[in-house]
Amino acid sequence: METTTATPPAGYVHSGVGSSNDSLASTRTWAVGLGVLAGLAMLASLYMVFFYAPTEATMGIVQRIFYVHVPSAWTAFMAFGIVALCSAGYLWLRDPRLDAIAVSSAELGVVFTTIVLITGPLWGRIAWGAWWVWEPRLTLTLLLWFIYVGYFMLRGAAENPERGRRFAAILGVVGAIDIPLIHLSVQWWRSQHPKPVIMRPEGAQADPAIVQTLLVSLLAFTLLFFSLMLFRYGLERLQTRAHALRAAPR
């Protein structure tokens, strides 16, 4: 590709992020490889969702939304967990690569949380008879979405980019506190949301075919997340390179 062979002009400062064409090319190779694996896993998952998994006894066909809703939630939580870890690392080490990983992961976290917030009500309308209920888990998930939308607003609003990155990193760490709250909300408070059926101390309590289908969907979404995150990380590095080129003396 054109980018990987572009030579920085004289005066280009190697700044950690976006300094190596080779590593950008290898990031892209990994992203494509993971994308192919994710595509195969997605095809397997779709086959299992519609042809292998049995129809659930109580909820019927609408329970199949579970296979897109739960993996999206898992992926979003993982994404925001990565944001928190990398943001903490950035605050400590000030390594721009950690900030690049955090911002890439946060963007994907918002995308997957949006999927969770759309697919949940589609299930709830049939199972509960209501699109939305202001109960703890749903409310906290909506709050999580707002926190990380705020993360991007904070980055964009700061006049000094370095300060914007720092404030966003603090929000990235603090915002992740919402994740365990979401997970435990169904146990701590009276909640209408279904309790976990797979991740419970006494083991999964579901039909084996349902568990297998969910695990394949989880794998597919995880691979998709890492593939897209590597692409987004490559974009962040390219953006840094473009900034450096613009700032370089002619």
Add this chain to the structure above:
Amino acid sequence: MLPTRLLRLALAAALLAPTAAPARALAQDAPAAAATTSASGDSATGAPLAAAPATPGNASGLPVAAGPPRTLRAYWHVFTAFTVAWLLVFGYAISLGRRFGRLEREIGATAGAAS
């Protein structure tokens, strides 16, 4: 006499029509309401997700309606959920590709101007 009778029939049909529509709507919602009722005590609150029993066949070989309630609306919701998820993911991937392209052009132009 015939026009009067026709008029009465038309009037009766017009009066019955508005009541028929909500009745249909209620009939459609009934399975959903049943699901809500059962959901409050069973799987929707976290009880084991059990597979529905295989649809039994009758003497004619046709499947007998059994198991969970099946409404067309539920199928639409499943279809919409998967479609929306995939549209968001593909939309995001396309936006990434566009941003990549724009930056590559910009870097190419800047590097060309500098050299």
